[in-house]
Amino acid sequence: MKIGLIVGTGTGPELAEVFNKFVTEVASLLNLNIQIEKLVYQPKTYWELRKFSWRDIENIENEDLEVLWNFIVNFYRYGGRAVFRTAINAEVLYQLRRKGLAIKVFPIHLRDGRRIMMIRDEMQGFYTNDEYYLSDEEIKFIGSFQKSYFNILIKYAMQMISMYLVGDFEIWALYKFHLFANLIERWFHEILDKVKLFQPDSGIDQLLKYIKNPLKYPTDILLLTSNEIGDMLCEFLMYILNIGDKNTWYSKDIFLSMDLQGLVMYQTIHGSADDIAGKNVVNPIATLRAAGDLIEYWFKTNNFFSILNEILKELEDKGIVTPDLGGTKKTMDVVDYVLEKIKLLYQR
Numbered sequence: 001m002k003i004g005l006i007v008g009t010g011t012g013p014e015l016a017e018v019f020n021k022f023v024t025e026v027a028s029l030l031n032l033n034i035q036i037e038k039l040v041y042q043p044k045t046y047w048e049l050r051k052f053s054w055r056d057i058e059n060i061e062n063e064d065l066e067v068l069w070n071f072i073v074n075f076y077r078y079g080g081r082a083v084f085r086t087a088i089n090a091e092v093l094y095q096l097r098r099k100g101l102a103i104k105v106f107p108i109h110l111r112d113g114r115r116i117m118m119i120r121d122e123m124q125g126f127y128t129n130d131e132y133y134l135s136d137e138e139i140k141f142i143g144s145f146q147k148s149y150f151n152i153l154i155k156y157a158m159q160m161i162s163m164y165l166v167g168d169f170e171i172w173a174l175y176k177f178h179l180f181a182n183l184i185e186r187w188f189h190e191i192l193d194k195v196k197l198f199q200p201d202s203g204i205d206q207l208l209k210y211i212k213n214p215l216k217y218p219t220d221i222l223l224l225t226s227n228e229i230g231d232m233l234c235e236f237l238m239y240i241l242n243i244g245d246k247n248t249w250y251s252k253d254i255f256l257s258m259d260l261q262g263l264v265m266y267q268t269i270h271g272s273a274d275d276i277a278g279k280n281v282v283n284p285i286a287t288l289r290a291a292g293d294l295i296e297y298w299f300k301t302n303n304f305f306s307i308l309n310e311i312l313k314e315l316e317d318k319g320i321v322t323p324d325l326g327g328t329k330k331t332m333d334v335v336d337y338v339l340e341k342i343k344l345l346y347q348r
Contacts, residue, residue, distance in 0.1 A: 001298060004075045004083035005038040006068065009048045010272030011282040012086035018284040018335050019084050022291045025339055029346055032299050037075060041067045043088040045272035054134055064092045069099055076260050082298050083265045084290060087272035094227075098128035100255035100263070101152060106234055107164045108241065112214045117164040118223040118237075119157050120230030122253065124149045127227045145180070147187045152256050154191050157222055169220040171195045174203035174229050200229040204236070211240065234269070246270050247283045247324055248312075250290035264297075266290040280330045283322045285312055288338060311341045 003023065007016040020036060027034040043064040049057050072083060096102075104120040122128065124145050132141035161169065177185040177197050188195050198206055210217040225233060234251065238244045246269050255263040268286035276282055292308035295301055320337050321327035329337075 001033065001082070002035045002037050002075070002078075002080040003294070004072065004080050005036050006043070006071070006083060006085035006088070007038065008043050008045050008086045008088040008272060009277075010045045010087060010274035011277045012042070012045070012272060014277070014280065014282050014331060015086045015268070015284065015287045018287045018331065019291050021332075022288055022335060022339065023295065026291075026295055026342065029343060030295075030299070030301060032295070032301075037080065039068070039071045041071075043068060043092060045087055045274060046089050047272060047274035049089055054136075058134060061089060061092050061095075064089065065095050065099075068092065068096055072096075072100070072263065072265075073259055076263050081263055082294055083263065084287075084294065085265060085267050087268070087270070094122070094127045094129075097122040097253060098124070099257070100253075100260045101149065101257040102253040102255050102265075103153060103156065104230065104234075104251055104253055105160070105164075106230075106237075106251065108237060108243070110211065110214075110241070114214060114218070115165050115220045116223055117157075117161070117221070118225060118230065118233065119153065120225050120227060120234070121149075121153050122227050122230075123153070123256070125227040127231075145184060147190075150184075150187050150191060153224065156254075156256055157224060161222060165220040165222065167220055168218075169222055171222045171224070172203065172206075173197045173224040174200050174233075175224075175226045176200065195224075200226075203229070204233070207233075208240070248285040248289070250286045250293070252290070252293070264294075266294055280332060281322050281324075282331050283324050284331050284334050285315075285321075288312065288335070307345065308338070308342070311338055314341075 005016060007013055023034060044060055049060065052060065101123040103122055106118040106120065108116040108118065126143050129141040129143045171192060171194060173188055173195055175184050176199065178199065185197055188197055235246055238249060249269050251267060251269055253265040255261065268290060270286055273282055288308065292305045296304040315321065315334065315337060316325065319327050320329055320334060322329055322331060322334060
C-alpha cells in the first residue's frame with residue numbers, strides 16, 4: 001500500500017523522519033507491504049510566511065495550494081488512500097479541505113460507555129472562503145454554505161454511524177443557524193427528520209450537561225458541527241475529558257469529493273513549532289499516534305493502536321518525554337523507546 005507524505009517547513013522534516021522510521025520499522029516487524037511516496041515540494045508554515053509581505057504571501061499560498069492539490073489528486077488516482085502531513089499554513093489547508101469537501105471525524109468514548117461521534121464540517125463556512133480580497137487597509141472575504149454540502153455531510157455521517165456508535169443515538173448539530181434568513185435550520189430539517197439544532201454557545205452548555213449526567217442523557221450522540229465551532233471543540237473536549245492535549249494528539253481529514261472520495265489525511269493537532277526546528281526536541285507522540293491509527297485501520301492490525309497508547313502512557317508516566325512535557329529526552333530517544341517496546345511485544 002502507498003502512503004503519501006507531505007512535509008511542511010518548521011519541525012516538519014523532523015516529524016516526517018519520526019513517521020517514516022516508525023512506519024517502516026513496524027511494517028518490517030509485521031510483514032506489511034508499505035511504500036511511502038513523499039512530496040518533494042515543501043509548503044510553508046505560518047511562521048515561515050511571516051517574513052514576507054502580504055502580496056508575496058498571497059502568491060506563495062496560491063502556489064502551495066496548486067502543488068498540494070495536484071499531488072493528492074494524482075496520488076489518489078494511482079491508488080493512494082492515506083496521507084500523513086506535518087503542519088502547513090492554515091489558509092492553504094482550509095482551501096485544500098474546501099476543494100476536496102473534507103470533514104474531520106472525532107470519536108469520543110466516555111468512561112461510562114456512552115459515545116460521541118463528532119463530525120466537523122470543513123467543506124464550507126467562514127474559514128473556507130470562496131473569494132477574498134486584501135489591501136493594506138482592508139480584508140474582505142466571501143464565504144458560503146450550500147444545501148448540497150449538507151446533504152453530503154449527513155449522508156456520510158449516517159453511513160458511518162455503525163462504526164462509531166453502539167446503541168440508541170440522538171443527532172445534534174451546532175451551527176450559527178439563526179443567520180442567513182434561517183436557511184441552515186430549514187435545510188437541516190428538510191434533510192433530517194430528527195435533529196436537535198443548537199447555537200454554538202447553547203450547544204456547548206448542553207454538551208457539558210450531557211457529559212456530566214449519564215442518567216439523564218443515556219444515549220449516544222452524532223454531533224455535527226460547523227468548521228469554526230468544531231475547531232474549538234476538539235481541543236476543549238480533549239481537556240474536559242482528559243483524553244489528551246494539543247501536543248500529543250492527532251486528527252484526520254476525510255475527503256468526500258469525487259476526485260478524492262475516501263482519502264484520509266492524518267495530521268498532528270499541534271503546529272509547526274518553528275522555534276525549536278532542528279533541535280531534535282519536538283514532541284513525537286502525536287505523530288506516533290497518527291501512524292498507529294493509520295497502521296491499524298489500513299492494515300487491519302487489530303488492537304495495534306490501543307497497544308501503542310498503553311506504551312505511550314507508560315512512557316509519560318516514567319518521564320521518558322521531550323522538554324515540553326517536562327522531560328529531557330530527544331525526539332528520537334522517545335521514538336526508539338516506543339519501537340523497542342513494540343518489538344518486544346510482537347516478537348514473543
